[in-house]
Amino acid sequence: MDFKLSKTHLLQQELFRRFAAAEIAPLAEEMDETEVYNLDLLKKLHKYGMMGIPYSKEYGGAGADYLTYVLCMEELSAADASTGITISVHTSLACSCIDGFGTPAQKEKWLRPLVSGLKTGCFGLTEPNAGSDAAGQQTKALLDGDAYVINGAKIFTTNAGFADTFVMFAMTDKSLGTKGISAFVIDRNTPGLTVGKNIHRMGIRAASNCEVAYDNVRVPVENRLGKEGEGFKIAMKALDAGRIGIAGQAVGIAQGALNEAIKYIKERKQFNKRISSFQNTQFRVADMQTLIDAARLLAYRAAVTKDNGENYGPQAAMAKLYASRIANDVTRDAVQLMGGYGYSREYPVERMMRDAKITEIYEGTSEVMKMVISGSMKIS
Ligand code: CAA
Secondary structure, eight states: OOOSOOHHHHHHHHHHHHHIIIIIHHHHHHHHHHTOOOHHHHHHHHHTTTTSTTSOGGGTOOOOOHHHHHHHHHHHHHHOHHHHHHHHIIIIIIIHHHHHHOOHHHIIIIIHHHHHSSOOEEEEOOBTTBSSOTTOOOOEEEEETTEEEEEEEEEEEETTTTOSEEEEEEESOGGGGGGGEEEEEEETTSTTEEEEEEOOOSSOTTSOEEEEEEEEEEEEGGGEESSTTOHHHHHHHHHHHHHHHHHHHHHHHHHHHHHHHHHHHHHOEETTEEGGGSHHHHHHHHHHHHHHHHHHHHHHHHHHHHHTTSOOHHHHHHHHHHHHHHHHHHHHHHHHHHHHHHHSTTSTHHHHHHHHHHTTTTTSOHHHHHHHHHHHTTOO
């Protein structure tokens, strides 16, 4: 058992940290205020290989392991959680469905431009009436000759505002339940596919998160990923992997907030002493760092388990459950340590506290994480 990152991982971590400081942090406040993701930054994420980290070089990816991807999520989210979710949905949800279930021809056509070009992906699973109950899909895909005709609506589709490639799920046979869901990959410009309004949110306000309507969208059979009826499994597998990235994102948000609070308490004086010299403050900081480190270890364990080709679903769920919980605790404490300034928009910790909340909700709520973990324990 070795708890140290390798030299390569440390080098990558440093590169991600520098990129975040130079390119992301200066934009984070403005993107949050305007609720618009900076598309020049998106281009840079593509250009510097951050949109294809765990994918094979054969298709233009970086060929790195999943732990490297988690390090990226952590470092970039410490500067801006909206960047974290933009990368997560593209990489671990959209690309992973194509990588895991696409044919070589589908990978060539769809994966290559996502991991080595400038194309961005999104993932349409959630519907107005199918959130945690992902099997309750209403969107239908009915076979008509050599194409499926898709009708329905998705909601909260992250990246939809600017995505080029839509991985989405629809019922091909409602009578079969979870075995009647299929996965499709669709070009944004397909007639009948309409991206609706960006949904205003409490946090990760710079991310794009939209309704998507499918109105008689004709999709060739060759755009189906995997076999007919395999869609639920494809979505679940993508989400298992995605949840490790969200754990990394939550760790990053928490560490980012603690770093900001530490900078502040070293400067701020009250009662003629720096706040950092009060033992009450020191103990609070010690608790915060301990929570972060525990969550980080869970996230790294899940990533390494995945890299080793072992069953990682329950570990991913534990990492997300715990990291998202402590991200909320730590960001709230960071605001408290900084008092009125922490609550003000002059400092980034109030944004980080707002951003942390969603990590307990998306890519599976904390309650769903507990279903996955307890399910794996076979106690009932
Ligand atoms: N991997 C592979 N197969 C899986 C699986 C997994 N992780 N989980 C379940 N399955 C299979 C089961 O083995 C089962 O197959 P069999 O019938 O052959 O045994 C089948 O799928 C059905 O499984 P369940 O009976 O457990 O399914 P369920 O309907 O009870 O749902 C659930 C289980 C865990 C609650 C699941 O619905 C779930 O994860 N819900 C949350 C959905 C979610 O995370 N949504 C997030 C939306 S995307 C998002 O947030 C992205 C964004 O834009 C930010």
